[in-house]
Amino acid sequence: MAKDVLLEIGLEELPARFVDDAETQLKEKTANWLKEQRISYAAISSYSTPRRLAVHITGVAEEQETIEEEAKGPAEKIAKDESGNWTKAAIGFTKGQGKDVSDIYLKEVKGTNYIYVSKVINGKSTDELLPALKSIIESIQFGKNMRWGTQTLRYARPIRWIAALFGNEVISFEVAGVATNNVTYGHRFLGDKVTLNHPNEYKTKLENSYVIVDSGAREKLILEAIEAAELEHGYKIPVDKELLTEVRNLVEYPTLFIGSFEDQYLKLPSEVLITSMKEHQRYFPVKSMKEELLPYFVGIRNGDTNALETVIKGNEKVLRARLSDAAFFYNEDKKHSIDFFQEKLDRVVFQEKLGTIGDKMKRVTGITELLSERLNSVEVLRKNALRTAEICKFDLMTNMVNEFTKLQGIIGEKYARHFGEEEEVSIAIKEHYLPVQANGALPKSEIGAMVSVADKLDTIVGCIAIGLTPTGSQDPYGLRRQALGVMRILEARGWDITLEEMLDFTLQLIKETGIDTNDDLEVKQELHTFFTARASFILKEESVEQDITQAVLHEKIGDVSYTISKAKVLSEKRSEEAFKPVQEALVRLLNLAKEMDATDVDPNLFETDSEKELYNSYQNVKETYNEKKDRKEAKDALDVLSTLSEFIHEFFEHNMVMAEDEQIRANRLALVQKIALLIRDYADLAKIEWKQNF
Amino acid sequence: MNIQEMILTLQKHWSDQNCIIMQAYDVEKGAGTMSPMTLLRSLGPEPWNVAYVEPSRRPDDGRYGENPNRLYQHHQFQVIMKPSPDNIQELYLESLEKLGIDPLKHDIRFVEDNWENPTLGAAGLGWEVWLDGMEITQFTYFQQIGGLEASPVTVELTYGIERLASYIQDKENVFDLEWTNGVTVKDIFFQPEYEHSVYTFEESNTDMLFQLFEMYEQEAKVTMEKGLVFPSYDYVLKCSHTFNLLDAKGVISVTERTGYIGRIRNLARSIAKAYVAERERLGFPMLQKEEK
Numbered sequence: 007m008a009k010d011v012l013l014e015i016g017l018e019e020l021p022a023r024f025v026d027d028a029e030t031q032l033k034e035k036t037a038n039w040l041k042e043q044r045i046s047y048a049a050i051s052s053y054s055t056p057r058r059l060a061v062h063i064t065g066v067a068e069e070q071e072t073i074e075e076e077a078k079g080p081a082e083k084i085a086k087d088e089s090g091n092w093t094k095a096a097i098g099f100t101k102g103q104g105k106d107v108s109d110i111y112l113k114e115v116k117g118t119n120y121i122y123v124s125k126v127i128n129g130k131s132t133d134e135l136l137p138a139l140k141s142i143i144e145s146i147q148f149g150k151n152m153r154w155g156t157q158t159l160r161y162a163r164p165i166r167w168i169a170a171l172f173g174n175e176v177i178s179f180e181v182a183g184v185a186t187n188n189v190t191y192g193h194r195f196l197g198d199k200v201t202l203n204h205p206n207e208y209k210t211k212l213e214n215s216y217v218i219v220d221s222g223a224r225e226k227l228i229l230e231a232i233e234a235a236e237l238e239h240g241y242k243i244p245v246d247k248e249l250l251t252e253v254r255n256l257v258e259y260p261t262l263f264i265g266s267f268e269d270q271y272l273k274l275p276s277e278v279l280i281t282s283m284k285e286h287q288r289y290f291p292v293k294s295m296k297e298e299l300l301p302y303f304v305g306i307r308n309g310d311t312n313a314l315e316t317v318i319k320g321n322e323k324v325l326r327a328r329l330s331d332a333a334f335f336y337n338e339d340k341k342h343s344i345d346f347f348q349e350k351l352d353r354v355v356f357q358e359k360l361g362t363i364g365d366k367m368k369r370v371t372g373i374t375e376l377l378s379e380r381l382n383s384v385e386v387l388r389k390n391a392l393r394t395a396e397i398c399k400f401d402l403m404t405n406m407v408n409e410f411t412k413l414q415g416i417i418g419e420k421y422a423r424h425f426g427e428e429e430e431v432s433i434a435i436k437e438h439y440l441p442v443q444a445n446g447a448l449p450k451s452e453i454g455a456m457v458s459v460a461d462k463l464d465t466i467v468g469c470i471a472i473g474l475t476p477t478g479s480q481d482p483y484g485l486r487r488q489a490l491g492v493m494r495i496l497e498a499r500g501w502d503i504t505l506e507e508m509l510d511f512t513l514q515l516i517k518e519t520g521i522d523t524n525d526d527l528e529v530k531q532e533l534h535t536f537f538t539a540r541a542s543f544i545l546k547e548e549s550v551e552q553d554i555t556q557a558v559l560h561e562k563i564g565d566v567s568y569t570i571s572k573a574k575v576l577s578e579k580r581s582e583e584a585f586k587p588v589q590e591a592l593v594r595l596l597n598l599a600k601e602m603d604a605t606d607v608d609p610n611l612f613e614t615d616s617e618k619e620l621y622n623s624y625q626n627v628k629e630t631y632n633e634k635k636d637r638k639e640a641k642d643a644l645d646v647l648s649t650l651s652e653f654i655h656e657f658f659e660h661n662m663v664m665a666e667d668e669q670i671r672a673n674r675l676a677l678v679q680k681i682a683l684l685i686r687d688y689a690d691l692a693k694i695e696w697k698q699n700f
Numbered sequence: 701m702n703i704q705e706m707i708l709t710l711q712k713h714w715s716d717q718n719c720i721i722m723q724a725y726d727v728e729k730g731a732g733t734m735s736p737m738t739l740l741r742s743l744g745p746e747p748w749n750v751a752y753v754e755p756s757r758r759p760d761d762g763r764y765g766e767n768p769n770r771l772y773q774h775h776q777f778q779v780i781m782k783p784s785p786d787n788i789q790e791l792y793l794e795s796l797e798k799l800g801i802d803p804l805k806h807d808i809r810f811v812e813d814n815w816e817n818p819t820l821g822a823a824g825l826g827w828e829v830w831l832d833g834m835e836i837t838q839f840t841y842f843q844q845i846g847g848l849e850a851s852p853v854t855v856e857l858t859y860g861i862e863r864l865a866s867y868i869q870d871k872e873n874v875f876d877l878e879w880t881n882g883v884t885v886k887d888i889f890f891q892p893e894y895e896h897s898v899y900t901f902e903e904s905n906t907d908m909l910f911q912l913f914e915m916y917e918q919e920a921k922v923t924m925e926k927g928l929v930f931p932s933y934d935y936v937l938k939c940s941h942t943f944n945l946l947d948a949k950g951v952i953s954v955t956e957r958t959g960y961i962g963r964i965r966n967l968a969r970s971i972a973k974a975y976v977a978e979r980e981r982l983g984f985p986m987l988q989k990e991e992k
Contacts, residue, residue, distance in 0.1 A: 155786065319832070
């Protein structure tokens with residue numbers, strides 16, 4: 007007969023961020039174990055709160071399934087002697103399997119006969135096996151582990167009880183000095199010690215003891231309470247998914263309350279209010295139907311409604327203290343000037359060899375200037391970009407950012423406006439941090455994009471030039487993320503500039519400021535390798551396959567947006583039937599041109615029409631190709647190159663490239679080489695695995 | 701309940717849990733953790749249970765007695781138990797009830813907080829305990845002290861006395877808190893708060909402090925070489941406080957800062973090792989006592 011299993015690990019409060027993942031692990035590991043052990047069951051449910059992780063398995067068989075297994079022995083010619091009798095090898099094998107030679111049968115495997123025996127493995131009883139749940143408990147992984155008391159087990163938090171039942175029997179084992187029992191504990195303050203007579207009492211008995219063990223149910227309760235509050239008061243309470251998940255994993259029995267703060271604090275930037283509420287206190291901010299912040303907040307108590315006013319009063323007091331600090335900082339900061347904060351940047355070290363943040367911002371201004379020259383930015387844009395580059399980090403020195411670190415840039419924008427900076431500059435100060443995550447929002451303004459790129463290039467090139475290239479998981483300055491940011495901005499902006507050119511002028515500028523950089527060639531090689539890996543990553547994200555990535559990045563990254571377009575065009579072409587003859591002609595030519603020096607072609611040495619025609623078409627194509635390239639028309643550029651294919655066909659058809667006459671041979675090879683250079687300028691098509699045959 | 705009664709209540713409670721009730725340590729320090737009664741004694745295998753009030757000086761937090769929440773010197777009630785008892789959370793919650801905090805009328809939470817003190821090469825995992833959203837206690841299981849693995853594990857509870865009192869007495873301003881009948885924090889601490897702020901930010905003799913740092917560091921090294929663990933540690937504490945004074949005055953740049961912290965950490969690490977070695981030489985007396 008089948009029975010239920012319950013396993014509950016009782017813990018001191020787990021960090022909220024570990025709860026969901028640990029619950030999933032417990033469920034999966036248990037299911038895998040049951041499968042490995044051939045123990046059948048009906049269903050498995052998992053539960054979690056900050057103080058417990060649990061699984062309830064219904065219909066667990068009392069025995070493992072019985073199975074028949076085939077054991078393979080030696081080959082027949084080893085198992086039998088010349089007279090056909092079983093050898094020692096055969097007897098040994100059967101004995102080892104607990105069988106007799108009479109059980110042997112033969113089976114052919116790849117043309118050879120082997121001896122086999124078949125054996126029935128009887129299932130053990132489940133209750134004998136269940137104590138192995140111990141190792142499942144011990145195998146759960148957490149982001150950060152600790153030890154406690156005299157125990158050696160490393161776990162997210164101390165284990166304080168374990169309830170383990172098979173039917174109404176306790177499954178007996180011990181983890182970190184804690185023996186299993188049929189006892190669990192309700193809510194820390196509202197609940198009691200709960201004895202479980204059967205696994206199926208688990209959910210209800212705990213609910214009666216003020217613990218909602220199903221995290222989904224807790225989330226639902228919170229959401230319903232929020233909706234009810236919206237309806238009752240005419241509020242709009244935006245629910246941040248991440249915060250909701252955190253909050254439901256901070257409580258066992260959620261009860262919503264609404265607190266308020268003084269209207270005067272609404273004068274603070276809304277980001278300051280929201281950060282204080284959400285990140286520091288885990289409250290949901292409250293808005294009006296018109297999306298304006300209201301002086302209220304929604305908190306979730308771990309408990310019932312008893313003395314809720316006291317809880318509200320306490321929470322209001324804490325928030326008030328935070329906001330009054332923030333208001334003090336806000337008013338203090340605004341008494342100063344941008345120069346006041348800028349001066350302080352000269353005293354903060356950015357990196358020992360790369361100097362202070364002040365030094366860095368002078369370089370970023372220089373890079374921004376070079377960039378604006380290359381992009382032919384109009385004067386007002388250039389002026390605003392330079393001003394942004396100069397002052398975009400001043401807010402790091404304000405009290406407000408010191409207190410609310412995550413608001414860097416956001417506070418900068420507000421203060422810049424307050425101190426009378428141009429609107430474009432103020433916005434760009436905030437935007438120059440973008441994208442914050444590799445896939446995050448990009449700067450919307452041209453100035454924000456320029457300064458963002460300049461700031462990131464300075465950090466990346468600076469760090470790599472002094473030997474701080476990221477290795478493995480070590481990337482303390484976030485160079486990889488910043489490089490992706492640079493390329494995503496370049497892709498979006500489509501500026502007419504190659505990445506290599508920017509890297510070169512950045513390195514040059516860094517050297518000119520007297521920083522002791524490593525050998526130039528080495529640094530350039532490192533940068534190339536580093537950025538190629540990032541470019542490959544971006545192309546992979548765009549679903550471009552490895553071989554095409556190598557084809558377009560074979561020499562340099564070039565103009566990022568154009569390179570990406572080329573990769574996309576080639577991805578389509580690789581399986582296009584009509585492109586097959588084109589590709590074959592171009593690749594044939596590339597293969598012949600491998601590792602050759604470029605020499606001049608002398609039209610007077612042409613012997614055949616096909617030679618002349620190829621040369622003429624090359625000259626026409628070259629001109630059109632460059633026009634298309636300048637306009638970044640990746641598809642058209644390839645189409646233009648494709649027109650060469652029939653001439654190439656003809657050329658190979660009617661000419662011996664390796665002609666007897668040395669002069670003629672050299673001339674033909676020079677022609678091949680010239681055309682190869684042009685094709686490779688687009689991509690090294692020989693690196694692509696063409697798939698038009700399918 | 702006034703602060704004096706709070707302290708007496710906590711002392712009684714933890715005394716009943718077999719904690720030794722110590723007095724504050726007589727060298728300036730930034731946190732109760734830095735008292736040798738915590739930092740050194742939590743090292744090694746010997747059991748150790750202790751509770752004490754520790755006045756903690758944070759020169760950088762000085763506000764001339766004008767800020768309602770920040771103080772140059774505040775008070776911590778420190779509880780140390782090694783090995784950490786299995787029912788430590790319950791013992792702690794009982795102490796709150798004795799302070800008149802009825803858990804059914806409040807929202808008490810254990811919110812993840814991992815503590816680290818690079819100056820002391822110390823790190824631990826645990827929580828900040830929230831009372832209706834306010835942090836009132838740091839609750840930490842030490843994992844590493846002075847760069848050494850903590851085994852068995854010590855649990856440290858640090859109650860912020862003024863924080864807790866402002867809640868219990870329902871006061872917005874720390875200076876309005878009642879210390880004992882008719883005597884407020886302001887009566888006792890306003891003048892020192894003001895004067896220490898003036899001293900720290902305006903009047904301290906920077907050259908002298910730099911010299912003192914060097915002298916204290918030197919003395920810490922010399923005494924340590926002679927195997928005098930406790931005297932050496934006193935000088936480390938003096939180094940730490942001197943550094944805090946210099947740092948608050950803003951005369952230490954960011955790079956130098958790392959250097960100074962590194963110097964103090966190196967001293968703390970070698971003292972931690974020397975302490976354990978010395979206890980071992982003495983045959984871990986507290987361990988033997990327990991066995992008897």
